Amino acid sequence: MRIVVAGSHGLVGQALLPVLRDGGHDIVRLVRAPTQELDEATWDPGLGRLDPAVLDGADAVVDLAGAPLGLGRERRREIVASRVRTAGLLARTINGLDDPPSVFVQASAVGAYGDRGDDRLTEDEPYGDTFLADVVRRWEAAAQPATESGCRLVLLRTGIVLSPDGGALARLLPTIRAGLARIGSGRQYWSWITLADEVRAIEHLLSADVHGPVNLVATATPNAELIGTLAAHLRRRAVLRVPGLPLRLVLRDLASEVLGSTRADPAVLRSSGFRFSHPDVTAAARWVRACLRAPG
Numbered sequence: 001m002r003i004v005v006a007g008s009h010g011l012v013g014q015a016l017l018p019v020l021r022d023g024g025h026d027i028v029r030l031v032r033a034p035t036q037e038l039d040e041a042t043w044d045p046g047l048g049r050l051d052p053a054v055l056d057g058a059d060a061v062v063d064l065a066g067a068p069l070g071l072g073r074e075r076r077r078e079i080v081a082s083r084v085r086t087a088g089l090l091a092r093t094i095n096g097l098d099d100p101p102s103v104f105v106q107a108s109a110v111g112a113y114g115d116r117g118d119d120r121l122t123e124d125e126p127y128g129d130t131f132l133a134d135v136v137r138r139w140e141a142a143a144q145p146a147t148e149s150g151c152r153l154v155l156l157r158t159g160i161v162l163s164p165d166g167g168a169l170a171r172l173l174p175t176i177r178a179g180l181a182r183i184g185s186g187r188q189y190w191s192w193i194t195l196a197d198e199v200r201a202i203e204h205l206l207s208a209d210v211h212g213p214v215n216l217v218a219t220a221t222p223n224a225e226l227i228g229t230l231a232a233h234l235r236r237r238a239v240l241r242v243p244g245l246p247l248r249l250v251l252r253d254l255a256s257e258v259l260g261s262t263r264a265d266p267a268v269l270r271s272s273g274f275r276f277s278h279p280d281v282t283a284a285a286r287w288v289r290a291c292l293r294a295p296g
Helices: 013-022 073-095 131-149 165-179 195-205 223-233 243-260 267-271 279-294
Strands: 001-004 026-032 040-044 062-064 104-111 152-158 160-162 180-183 189-194 214-217 220-224 241-242
Touching: 013 026, 013 220, 040 223, 062 073, 073 104, 073 131, 104 131, 104 195, 131 152, 152 195, 160 279, 165 223, 165 243, 165 279, 180 214, 180 223, 180 243, 189 195, 189 223, 189 279, 195 214, 195 267, 214 243, 214 267, 220 223
Parallel strands: 001 026, 001 062, 026 040, 062 104, 104 152, 152 214, 160 189, 180 241
Antiparallel strands: 189 220
16 A cells, blocks of 8 residues: 555654555655655645645555644644644545545544543544543544545544653653552543554554544553553552642643543444454553563
């Protein structure tokens, strides 16, 4: 397959590219700087610039682009704009092609559901009412024009991607090593997937008969259990508790992503035949420990 990838410099993108290449796929990376490699093509989502010829005749487009979450009004605007502009530009371009790709795999997030307590959330659940749920609603809506061309649209509602090399876990590891036991009550569900399974799932969805939202999570685990299991496998005592109130004051709109509970269930991914390498928190913790011990 000829696959065009946006967001190839992020945590997931960097892990995905070698897997796709090893699978024999021809990769074109969309980059914002002047091209330096033969597999690169320049675009500018902020200015709406993308040469349609880059996508014309491609078999698949994978969009993993988006500014990291952060605090502040300007940062919130960038979180929204970076997602809506990239997804919208790709979707509109796909819709105008004579030979559109057969599948558009678009990044999204389980934040779509908001804070839902102990409810088990499949892809049929409505959007929540948190800041990130609104971001996801607008993000996914921006990708919809691609379907008008007959392109299959897959929305990757990803949870916390566990990897010691980046993302939420890399930021948490120093505090886990220092003895972190839980954040807030510790009872809130965190939906997660290992980076290895995230990449395998994306590759699987390029050809699986799936469209629409897909919960890209292995399972959801209470915060205290997830942190405690990781700490145990790292041979650390989990004793420190971070109270919720100070975090709410600091994180504001993003507090629900840490203190809220999202128990996403990978119903669509499971029914498509995908099997996780790390289906539970113990397997995930073992994998993280092995990654930390690996040379390099």
